[in-house]
Amino acid sequence: xxxxxxxxxxxxxxxxxxxxxxxxxxxxxxxxxxxxxxxxxxxxxxxxxxxxxxxxxxxxxxxxxxxxxxxxxxxxxxxxxxxxxxxxxxxxxxxxxxxxxxxxxxxxxxxxxxxx
Amino acid sequence: xxxxxxxxxxxxxxxxxxxxxxxxxxxxxxxxxxxxxxxxxxxxxxxxxxxxxxxxxxxxxxxxxxxxxxxxxxxxxxxxxxxxxxxxxxxxxxxxxxxxxxxxxxxxxxxxxx
Numbered sequence: 001x002x003x004x005x006x007x008x009x010x011x012x013x014x015x016x017x018x019x020x021x022x023x024x025x026x027x028x029x030x031x032x033x034x035x036x037x038x039x040x041x042x043x044x045x046x047x048x049x050x051x052x053x054x055x056x057x058x059x060x061x062x063x064x065x066x067x068x069x070x071x072x073x074x075x076x077x078x079x080x081x082x083x084x085x086x087x088x089x090x091x092x093x094x095x096x097x098x099x100x101x102x103x104x105x106x107x108x109x110x111x112x113x114x115x116x
Numbered sequence: 117x118x119x120x121x122x123x124x125x126x127x128x129x130x131x132x133x134x135x136x137x138x139x140x141x142x143x144x145x146x147x148x149x150x151x152x153x154x155x156x157x158x159x160x161x162x163x164x165x166x167x168x169x170x171x172x173x174x175x176x177x178x179x180x181x182x183x184x185x186x187x188x189x190x191x192x193x194x195x196x197x198x199x200x201x202x203x204x205x206x207x208x209x210x211x212x213x214x215x216x217x218x219x220x221x222x223x224x225x226x227x228x229x230x
Contacts, residue, residue, distance in 0.1 A: 006158075043120070043223045044159065044207070046220065049218060089159075102147070102149060102171060103161035104151075104159070106158030106159050106160070107158055108156070108157055109157070109158050
């Protein structure tokens with residue numbers, strides 16, 4: 001059973017567009033939500049992460065929007081560039097006694113292509 | 117800043133053979149994780165260590181899989197009697213313990229079973 005559901009599976013945008021990737025979860029124990037970017041042949045690299053106590057977080061061109069009541073969160077990439085073409089994964093895990101628990105639950109990924 | 121290092125990067129072996137992978141975490145990180153990633157999927161958790169203690173194992177980690185972190189530094193993942201279904205990318209990550217401590221991934225070991 002997929003703990004974190006991610007959509008769309010693939011996404012194609014023109015340079016300068018704003019791709020949006022959505023994720024949803026059911027487990028209310030989740031309280032840490034990172035996004036990772038992965039290029040072919042490389043490991044996932046952390047982009048940005050959010051806790052449920054904020055509704056939005058921005059780092060550079062990347063913005064996470066979080067809707068706690070709907071148990072949904074999304075990644076927006078502003079002014080997308082061809083170099084942003086990669087696979088993006090959302091993930092989630094839980095806290096216990098002030099520390100994140102071990103495992104990250106990943107979505108299935110979104111393959112983003114940005115055309116020049 | 118030295119990142120997470122995995123060795124080898126690629127491993128090709130015949131079905132039934134044993135293989136061992138190594139992961140060297142970021143030096144000040146006391147947590148180390150193993151994940152498996154198949155084509156078109158997100159990483160799936162296998163196991164993790166805090167220092168030398170193995171704190172959690174996934175049901176994916178069958179009895180043919182064993183992981184160790186004997187001195188709380190590097191870790192090894194061994195697969196015995198490999199099967200076709202073991203073909204995947206094996207990823208290692210490390211982090212500090214505590215809140216908001218991200219997991220940093222290595223570039224993985226790609227295992228191909230002939």
